[in-house]
Amino acid sequence: MSSTSDLDEVIHSIKKVEGEIRTVEASIQAVDAELKKDGLREKDVDYYREKERQLREEKNKLREKENKLRDEKMALQEKEKPTDGRPPSSETNADLISKLESKLDEMLIAVKHSDRATPQYSPAVLGQDEMTQLMQFKDFQVFEGKDDQPSILSIDEARALARMRTEHQVVAFIMPYLQDILLEEGNNLSVYNSEEYKWIETSSEPSAFNEKPDLLISHPAFVNRKIPFQCDDEHLKKLRRLNDQYGVLAAWELRSFIGLTCEAKLSISDAAFGDVINYGSHICFGKHAPPMTRLMLFDKNEFWLVQSVKGAVGTVVCSKWTHGGSRKLLKDFIPKHWMVKVIHQACEKFNLAIDCDSFLGSGAFGYVFRVNRLSDGRQLALKVTGGKEKNICRLEVEYTRMMKAHRMCPGEVMGVEENGFADFERGAALLMSQVGEHFSSLSPQSIMDSLKNLHQNHILHGDIRLENVVCVDGKPCWIDFADTEFDFNPRSQAAEREQLRGLIKEQYEYNAN
Numbered sequence: 001m002s003s004t005s006d007l008d009e010v011i012h013s014i015k016k017v018e019g020e021i022r023t024v025e026a027s028i029q030a031v032d033a034e035l036k037k038d039g040l041r042e043k044d045v046d047y048y049r050e051k052e053r054q055l056r057e058e059k060n061k062l063r064e065k066e067n068k069l070r071d072e073k074m075a076l077q078e079k080e081k082p083t084d085g086r087p088p089s090s091e092t093n094a095d096l097i098s099k100l101e102s103k104l105d106e107m108l109i110a111v112k113h114s115d116r117a118t119p120q121y122s123p124a125v126l127g128q129d130e131m132t133q134l135m136q137f138k139d140f141q142v143f144e145g146k147d148d149q150p151s152i153l154s155i156d157e158a159r160a161l162a163r164m165r166t167e168h169q170v171v172a173f174i175m176p177y178l179q180d181i182l183l184e185e186g187n188n189l190s191v192y193n194s195e196e197y198k199w200i201e202t203s204s205e206p207s208a209f210n211e212k213p214d215l216l217i218s219h220p221a222f223v224n225r226k227i228p229f230q231c232d233d234e235h236l237k238k239l240r241r242l243n244d245q246y247g248v249l250a251a252w253e254l255r256s257f258i259g260l261t262c263e264a265k266l267s268i269s270d271a272a273f274g275d276v277i278n279y280g281s282h283i284c285f286g287k288h289a290p291p292m293t294r295l296m297l298f299d300k301n302e303f304w305l306v307q308s309v310k311g312a313v314g315t316v317v318c319s320k321w322t323h324g325g326s327r328k329l330l331k332d333f334i335p336k337h338w339m340v341k342v343i344h345q346a347c348e349k350f351n352l353a354i355d356c357d358s359f360l361g362s363g364a365f366g367y368v369f370r371v372n373r374l375s376d377g378r379q380l381a382l383k384v385t386g387g388k389e390k391n392i393c394r395l396e397v398e399y400t401r402m403m404k405a406h407r408m409c410p411g412e413v414m415g416v417e418e419n420g421f422a423d424f425e426r427g428a429a430l431l432m433s434q435v436g437e438h439f440s441s442l443s444p445q446s447i448m449d450s451l452k453n454l455h456q457n458h459i460l461h462g463d464i465r466l467e468n469v470v471c472v473d474g475k476p477c478w479i480d481f482a483d484t485e486f487d488f489n490p491r492s493q494a495a496e497r498e499q500l501r502g503l504i505k506e507q508y509e510y511n512a513n
């Protein structure tokens with residue numbers, strides 16, 4: 001390929017990006033116009049604001065991409081000039097183009113995953129800087145120990161830990177002690193080994209940053225199970241127990257409910273601290289991010305309890321494994337999320353069991369899990385909400401509307417179990433009768449026909465999105481009835497059908513009738 005055609009390519013890419021920027025600008029204007037309309041519901045205002053924020057973020061990313069392309073264009077134009085006797089650059093045009101393409105790919109991924117953080121510095125620099133700050137502001141606390149209280153490890157156990165030769169061995173050694181503390185706490189959390197599995201999401205792929213925390217402490221509902229990774233180390237094989245669990249966070253949107261994210265080292269270093277800081281800043285970044293998360297860094301001698309607030313380190317408390325009171329110190333540090341409590345109470349109330357690999361999906365206010373009813377062994381879907389009073393009220397409204405809609409049109413509407421709603425101190429739960437599969441298993445026309453059936457039965461769904469249809473026994477079944485109406489203007493149905501037609505066209509490139 002000649003460098004002129006390389007230049008043409010770059011110019012073409014610039015034009016394409018300019019077009020994309022114009023499209024995003026038009027979308028921003030459209031969202032602004034929606035926001036100015038009267039009578040918007042609070043939910044709609046929140047939705048449009050978030051949409052506008054995302055679009056502006058996307059526009060900034062595209063501008064960056066445009067600037068990079070312009071730099072490339074200048075570089076190519078420079079190359080075309082006579083070399084006045086100097087040797088030409090050793091980079092071929094193909095090299096340049098492939099570099100450019102991979103840069104573009106990276107940027108596109110960054111745009112697509114704009115709710116992921118990209119760390120700016122190497123973990124060692126980050127760790128060292130943060131440590132200086134912590135020392136200056138006295139936010140690094142050394143736990144003195146309380147002789148009359150239990151420690152995590154006895155002196156003999158600590159000696160055994162000191163004999164570990166690899167990080168894998170340190171992790172395997174410490175797992176049962178942590179699990180024991182969690183059992184004592186009785187909050188259904190477990191410890192999962194995630195040493196060999198990536199679950200921290202970053203903005204660049206592949207990332208130069210550690211994305212595999214060694215341990216995840218979590219409720220099983222938020223975890224997808226993994227099989228134990230292969231190992232040739234005979235000592236490690238002996239340290240492993242049959243009931244050790246391996247797993248990763250089931251979905252990035254569940255990161256608000258992580259118990260602890262843990263990193264193990266043979267000996268704690270600046271770089272190790274930097275890794276932990278990076279985990280915290282990723283977890284606390286973007287949409288669905290919690291403002292705060294808790295992490296643990298440990299080695300053969302001690303453990304650090306790190307509180308990360310909005311991605312920056314708040315405080316660090318450091319303790320020896322053998323210090324009296326270390327057990328309580330760690331136990332008290334594990335957060336008590338409303339979601340864990342509500343799932344636990346819902347399972348007790350409805351006689352349910354919930355294990356790993358059960359997360360089905362989430363929306364603006366609910367999280368849905370596959371559960372097993374112990375009395376009859378049936379699989380059901382449990383939707384859980386909480387945090388705010390208005391979420392609890394919304395779920396109760398959904399329960400009554402879903403029941404009514406199901407009575408009117410059982411073939412198209414997800415069923416709800418009798419007395420299948422319960423509210424608790426910090427949240428509420430709704431028990432649905434079936435677990436559906438993703439809508440992609442359905443034919444697009446069947447989804448359209450199913451909406452028409454709802455309409456013929458005098459139901460206006462109120463939130464038409466493909467994510468609100470699941471596949472049950474090969475047929476469409478609608479969920480999420482919080483905005484459903486039974487008394488409405490007939491034109492609203494036509495509008496819903498039109499909306500669904502548009503979504504089907506976008507998703508399947510199919511004209512539904």
Ligand SMILES: Nc1ncnc2c1ncn2[C@@H]1O[C@H](COP(=O)(O)OP(=O)(O)OP(=O)(O)O)[C@@H](O)[C@H]1O
Nearest residue numbers: 360361362363364365366368381434435436467480
């Ligand atoms: N019975 C079910 N079977 C299988 N998956 C389900 C079921 N109910 C819900 N889901 C999954 O959970 C996701 C969230 O559920 P739902 O739409 O009810 O939540 P929401 O918070 O009300 O969403 P919205 O943002 O529309 O208000 C769905 O998109 C779907 O993937």
